[in-house]
Amino acid sequence: MRDIKELVSKILLNEITDDDMTEEEKKLVMDFIEKESKEIEKETKKAQKEKEKSLKRIEKLNKANEKLDKLIEKESK
C-alpha cells in the first residue's frame, strides 16, 4: 500500500485516478481530506482575522496621526 504522501503527489501530478487506488488507499486519502480541509479552513479564518485586525488598527493609527499633525501645525503657529 502506498503512503499518503505518494498518493497525493501522484494525484496532483495527474498520474492516478480514483480507479487506480485500492479501498484502503481511498480511505487514507479521505482521512487526509477531512483533516486537511479543517486545518485549512481554520488557518484561513485566522489569517483573515489577523489581516482585518491590522487593517482596523492602521485606520486608527491614520486618524491618530491626523490629530497629531493638527497639533504639530498648531504648535508651529
Place this chain on the structure above:
Amino acid sequence: MFEDIVNSIKDDVKKDIDLYTGKDVRPFGSYRPHELRKLPLTTIVKSLKMSWDQLGKEQEEAREAQSMEYNMEASFVQKAKNFFDRNKRKFVVGFNLALVGVGAGLNLNYFVNNGQMLPEGQDIIAPIVEKIQSTIQQERIDEMEQPVVTVGEHETTITDKATEHEEFKAELQEGVVQEEELTQEQLEERAEINQEQNIEDAKVKQSQEIQTDDMVK
C-alpha cells in the same frame, strides 16, 4: 422555446460532467455538500490544493498588513514623543510644575483630551500619553534637583522662581496687587496660594484645638 430548454439541459449536463470528471476544479470551500459527495477523491485533493494556495496568499497579506501596522505605530510613537519633547518645557514653570494648566499647558491638555474624547484612537493615544506623562514626571523630579531650568528662551533658577512666588504671595496678602491687574497665570497662582493658605490655616486650627484640649485635660 424547446431549443432553449434543450440548450439549458446540455449546459447543466456539461457542468456536471466537468465537475464529476475533475475538469472543473474549484477551491474546497466553494463546493456544496451534495456536490462534494459525488466528486472523485482526486478532484477533492486538487481542490484542497487550491484552497491551500489561497491560504498562503491570505497569510502573506496578513503579514504585510501587520508589518505596515508596526511601522506606522513606530513612526507615530516617535512623532508623538518628539512633539512632547519639544513642548514639555512649557509645563516646567518654576515652582508651579503642575502638568495641567491653561495657556502653556494647552497643547498637552488638548492632546490628552483628544485621547479621552476619541474612542477610536484612545487605545493608541492613552498608553503613549501615560508613558510620556510618567517620563515628564520623572524629569520634573530631576529638574527639581538641578538648579537651572529652561523656560522657553529664558533661563532661570528654581530659587529665583521661589523668590518670585514668595514676593507675589506677600503682595497678595498686603493687597498691593489688585484683582483686575492679575494675569491668567497669576490668577491660577493665587488660587494655589489660597489653597495652600487654607490648608495651613486648617493645620494651625487643628493644632490649637489639640493644645486647648490638652490644657482642659
